[in-house]
Amino acid sequence: MFALTTIWPLVIAIASALTTSNPFSQSNWPLPHNITGTDTPGQWGGVHLHDPSIVQGPDGAYYSFSTHGLVSISRAVSLDGYWEHIGSVLTRQSIIDLPGRNDTWAPDVSKIGNTYYCYYSISTFGSQNSAIGLATSQTLLPGSWTDHGAVLESGKDKRYPLNATNGIDANIFVDEKSGEVFLNYGSFWSDIWQFKLLKDLKGLDWSWPPKQLSFEPKGTNPEEGASISENKGWYYLWVSHGVCCGFNTTLPVKGEEYEILVGRSKTHYGPFVDREGKDMKNGGGSVVYGSHEYVYGPGGQGVLKNYNGRDVLYFHYVPTYVSYIDEDKRLGWDYIEYVDGWPVLVY
Ligand SMILES: *[C@@H]1O[C@H](CO)[C@@H](O)[C@H](O)[C@H]1NC(C)=O
Ligand SMILES: *[C@@H]1O[C@H](CO)[C@@H](O)[C@H](O)[C@H]1NC(C)=O
């Protein structure tokens, strides 16, 4: 009895040391960097982003793009801000003739050649009649964008897998080896898929069979917002898992709100497996970031390469010290480190 009570504090100390030294432990999740910028209640852009996409502009500054506001654009010289809301990608509703055409979602902006490509989503909440549209620009600035309309459309009457997926949440991945360009997309239904794009990047190349990358068999199949990044020969698939929005009206059961999962593969089309070796097509995915402290429901993530020579994961989250209202969500970011080829976030 005496021995046990003296040894017990030591056992606890060793156990907690093991937990805190485990780089994958949730207790090591960093807080997001606090950013400054335009902060107008009810308006998207500045500090308030949803499903952010960030790219470096021809002037060396960073440009962010958000859901809503006809693809709201903000600009800052550093990721910490000051993020100034400068306008939008579209100047009027999308030329895609679908419900929701005046309210674009989940943009993805990347530079290919000398052109910036902005893929945006048109849908309405809970509908599978959706489309991914494209606008292009040479400068990223408001007023410089040309709307090219739909690249992909989903719905019951469309060709498989477009009839089994929801055509929103685009992410572009360029295979550096071949120069070929791939489109990752999907939200609920059969979750995350990858298409090859035609050379003009305005349509789908069906000669390359589309691949399913991830599927959550449980519940409402809540995965979306996928993006792929590459580091040292590994391809990483990041997805947002859970309920994204409306937290001020209904708070999901704990653990069912947005969180960020990752898996890795030796190819950009999978199979992506998590740290336990579970295929993401069968519910796999290691949680790299989720609710903790005042951070709630982080997701809509993307990777920015070579920021101060390092990789960055940026995302939106609910700062609970402000409110749970969607419009109060904000941009956050942290650096990525790779431990045995697995990403972990560090401040
Ligand atoms: C961010 O700002 C909040 C509110 O002022 C503060 O509580 C928190 O500690 C800050 N986080 C960091 C990482 O500085
Ligand atoms: C889009 O149009 C619909 C129908 O006209 C309207 O109810 C909605 O408020 C508009 N949304 C935005 C963001 O302008």
Ligand SMILES: *[C@@H]1O[C@H](CO)[C@@H](O)[C@H](O)[C@H]1NC(C)=O
């Ligand atoms: C999609 O189309 C394929 C091929 O026509 C069909 O087998 C499948 O059942 C359809 N899926 C859905 C969800 O409608």
Ligand SMILES: *[C@@H]1O[C@H](CO)[C@@H](O)[C@H](O)[C@H]1NC(C)=O
């Ligand atoms: C939740 O926030 C939305 C704005 O995102 C607002 O329209 C709605 O009234 C709020 N609901 C409640 C129950 O406060």
